[in-house]
Amino acid sequence: xxxxxxKMLNVDLTTGKIETTxxxxxxxxxxTGQKGLGARILMDSFDPLIDPLSPENKxxxxxxxxxxxxxxxxxxxxxxxxxxxxGTITDGSIGGHFGAELKYAGFDAICISGKADNLSCLYxxxxxxxxxxxxxxxxxxxxxxxxxxxxxxxxxxxxxxxNGPAGENRVPFSCISTERYRQLGRGGIxxxxxxxxxxxxxxxxxxxxxxxxxxxxxxxxxEIHETDGVIDPENEIYTDGTPILVDFCQESGLLxxxxxxxxxxxxxxxxxxxxxxxxxxxxxxxxxxAIACGxxxxxxxxxVEGPEYETIALCGPNLRNDSKDRIVEINALCDDLGLDTISxxxxxxxxxxxxxxxxxxxxxxxxxxxxAVNIVRHIAFKEGLxxxxxxxxRALSEKYGGQEMAMHVKGMELPGYDPRGSWGxxxxxxxxxxxxxxxxxxxxxxxxxxxxxxFTYEGKAKLVCDLQNAQFAKFSMGVCDFWPISSETxxxxxxxxxxxxxxxxxxxxxxxxxxxxxxxxNVMAGFDHTDDRxxxxxxxxxxxxxxxxxxxxxxxxxxxxxxEYYQIRGWDSQGRPTPEKLKDLQIxxxxxxxxxxxxxxx
Amino acid sequence: MPLRVKKATCxxxxxxxxxxxxxxxxxxxxxxxxLKVSHKYDKSGIQISISYCNQCGKCxxxxxxxxxxxxxxxxxxxxxxxxxxxxxxxxxxxxxxxYDGKDKSVICNLxxxxxxxxxxxxxxxxxxxxxxxxxxxxxNE
Amino acid sequence: MKTQIKLNxxxxxxxxHPHEGNPHSIKSGTTVQALMNELDLPEGxxxxxxIDGHRCKPETKLKGGETVNIFPPxxxx
Numbered sequence: 001x002x003x004x005x006x007k008m009l010n011v012d013l014t015t016g017k018i019e020t021t022x023x024x025x026x027x028x029x030x031x032t033g034q035k036g037l038g039a040r041i042l043m044d045s046f047d048p049l050i051d052p053l054s055p056e057n058k059x060x061x062x063x064x065x066x067x068x069x070x071x072x073x074x075x076x077x078x079x080x081x082x083x084x085x086x087g088t089i090t091d092g093s094i095g096g097h098f099g100a101e102l103k104y105a106g107f108d109a110i111c112i113s114g115k116a117d118n119l120s121c122l123y124x125x126x127x128x129x130x131x132x133x134x135x136x137x138x139x140x141x142x143x144x145x146x147x148x149x150x151x152x153x154x155x156x157x158x159x160x161x162x163n164g165p166a167g168e169n170r171v172p173f174s175c176i177s178t179e180r181y182r183q184l185g186r187g188g189i190x191x192x193x194x195x196x197x198x199x200x201x202x203x204x205x206x207x208x209x210x211x212x213x214x215x216x217x218x219x220x221x222x223e224i225h226e227t228d229g230v231i232d233p234e235n236e237i238y239t240d241g242t243p244i245l246v247d248f249c250q251e252s253g254l255l256x257x258x259x260x261x262x263x264x265x266x267x268x269x270x271x272x273x274x275x276x277x278x279x280x281x282x283x284x285x286x287x288x289x290a291i292a293c294g295x296x297x298x299x300x301x302x303x304v305e306g307p308e309y310e311t312i313a314l315c316g317p318n319l320r321n322d323s324k325d326r327i328v329e330i331n332a333l334c335d336d337l338g339l340d341t342i343s344x345x346x347x348x349x350x351x352x353x354x355x356x357x358x359x360x361x362x363x364x365x366x367x368x369x370x371x372a373v374n375i376v377r378h379i380a381f382k383e384g385l386x387x388x389x390x391x392x393x394r395a396l397s398e399k400y401g402g403q404e405m406a407m408h409v410k411g412m413e414l415p416g417y418d419p420r421g422s423w424g425x426x427x428x429x430x431x432x433x434x435x436x437x438x439x440x441x442x443x444x445x446x447x448x449x450x451x452x453x454x455f456t457y458e459g460k461a462k463l464v465c466d467l468q469n470a471q472f473a474k475f476s477m478g479v480c481d482f483w484p485i486s487s488e489t490x491x492x493x494x495x496x497x498x499x500x501x502x503x504x505x506x507x508x509x510x511x512x513x514x515x516x517x518x519x520x521x522n523v524m525a526g527f528d529h530t531d532d533r534x535x536x537x538x539x540x541x542x543x544x545x546x547x548x549x550x551x552x553x554x555x556x557x558x559x560x561x562x563x564e565y566y567q568i569r570g571w572d573s574q575g576r577p578t579p580e581k582l583k584d585l586q587i588x589x590x591x592x593x594x595x596x597x598x599x600x601x602x
Numbered sequence: 603m604p605l606r607v608k609k610a611t612c613x614x615x616x617x618x619x620x621x622x623x624x625x626x627x628x629x630x631x632x633x634x635x636x637l638k639v640s641h642k643y644d645k646s647g648i649q650i651s652i653s654y655c656n657q658c659g660k661c662x663x664x665x666x667x668x669x670x671x672x673x674x675x676x677x678x679x680x681x682x683x684x685x686x687x688x689x690x691x692x693x694x695x696x697x698x699x700x701y702d703g704k705d706k707s708v709i710c711n712l713x714x715x716x717x718x719x720x721x722x723x724x725x726x727x728x729x730x731x732x733x734x735x736x737x738x739x740x741x742n743e
Numbered sequence: 744m745k746t747q748i749k750l751n752x753x754x755x756x757x758x759x760h761p762h763e764g765n766p767h768s769i770k771s772g773t774t775v776q777a778l779m780n781e782l783d784l785p786e787g788x789x790x791x792x793x794i795d796g797h798r799c800k801p802e803t804k805l806k807g808g809e810t811v812n813i814f815p816p817x818x819x820x
Contacts, residue, residue, distance in 0.1 A: 001629070068630055070620040070621060104633075206631070208627065209629060209630045210629045210630075214629070218621075218625070222721075222722070235755075237818060240754070244753075244817055245817060247812075247814075248791070248814050251791075251814070252791070252798075253796070281647050282648050283611070284613055284650070285613035285614055285615035286615070287615065288615060288617060288620060290615060290617060292613040294613070303647060305648075445816065448791045448814070449791055482818060546793075547796060547797055
């Protein structure tokens, strides 16, 4: 079976109709897989103005050409949808096995629309696909859901994506979980699943994945694994995982502390990588991954795979919480309930600051970790204070004030890097399609270890643009973020798994195409340059310690940089891709016509 | 010269299964690999385990039609003699016998001296006892 | 003149830290580059140097008494 099958499972939960449809091979060339293919499928006959929690929204699951092959770190699955948190397109990516298993089941993608009458699980294998009733799983956490789904389908080897009670209750920052190991869904993908009465998706595969020339593939992939650092036993992502970033962010002064009021945390050594390693039980890798970043930690009473740096930052220093046991507890709770830890930490921090400053008494202050844990439990069920927190910082601050301290972009709470310590990250957050997201352009690396001054916007528009293009290609063609792969190497891998003779330039071009396609979605969903903005705090308050101490990051300078960014991108002054640009990127006429009509009217 | 595995440090990546099936079957399919990695989560946390052939030769002894032999270092199955009775599968103490689509017994033959799983394991967790693996990592007990 | 600094090496630079730990003895006026050479840090690898909360270049001269943090490239997420 080819590495690209051209097969999608199309599921309408309203009617119960399930059919296999064809994905044109041309889409694998133009958009490849994961993020790119997901956006293309989502936008096929789709109105970006629909209510994300309505049956009209689609959930698109996409593997990639490389998933199921021996390429390291390639088993990832992307899920694309319209976000109920931001109203933009959002896509998340999950490790574990699911992406590869979907290929072994004979599919490149699944597209789910409609809404089931009762709580359901979608199950598929090479021989059948069915919607199973699972009403008894209402309110059940993701860990137990997965166990019970495997029993239900009678196969302990089934791979499951489980939605938690947070998603069922449509919390706008709810996410899904797999293998008690990995999560996905910033932007509220769990809520979209919940709105469709979809509790879980399970897949089992036993087919094979072929490549054009197996001998050549094995030779090239082996060589790349050995020379590109993925098998290096001293790779810090293997030895430590992402907690390695705590010390770096502390020293660089960009560790979010007390709701981004500060960029350094005095007790950072209680929650840094050395502290986490003291309670580490085991390492784990995703399917096919040589890097093996996973860490299972055992705190005093809770265990979790994690915590990732983001979770430590947002649920640790950002809450003035210096207890790693509490971080583990919050992480485990969020994973089971299906809550994004970044947004959860951010909304708690906002509530703490509002209380401390006497602006609104949420009854919780910085450092009140026991109360924090209690609120987290209630967020998933939208009870009491949890119902307030479940709104997220944007809606909560619109209700109670303190919008300056609501740390979000387009409604998505900011991750663990204060842009005042790395100005390129500010442009990155402002222009990421799904809102305050660090995954599209990791400007930090170039500013810390490159020749770029972190405290200027000069050169940052181009930096972010180039990083976004490369990253979008990488997250579409197939490998995980933690493999710092060049576009040239990615091209070689795509050539031996898909066929053809790809170049790094073509790879970046694909990335640019996909980035623009997502921007087109957002423009048609009503977004423009006035939404590419950072929270007021970042421009109006200076950090007080570390390298960014007393360095202002003026709003005016950022808007100048954004204007430069739009020019480099070939967009108009309102931050909208021009139809000519879309034509240059070889995006299909059907989108260009729809898009042209939209911008001419607006 | 059997395989050895440092079980405690296996990360469960299954690149060994991918290499095995890719090499022997010309396609990637962990179901067809001659070693199996699995993981589960129970009250003692995450457990990763590998089942693989250590060339003990029990299948050689139990085969009713003498289709299986031990060639010094590795097991050989003669498919022209194999009748698909599954005795070897049922008597293997390590669950290391598999069956292919033609109902013939498939057993690890160490890739006739250059095990692909050893070559591809990213962390040197699978190795050949008393022999340097192909990637130059020294074996140790 | 001999003096002392507090030296912290991170990620896969940790193994280059001399085992007498902190404080670390240097000659006053030594540059960070000279210090890195003395520690045998791999050449050609970009580094982030933060001294007492300020980012510094390898040419920076150390007087003594500083906290010197050196990071190799770290990928994030």
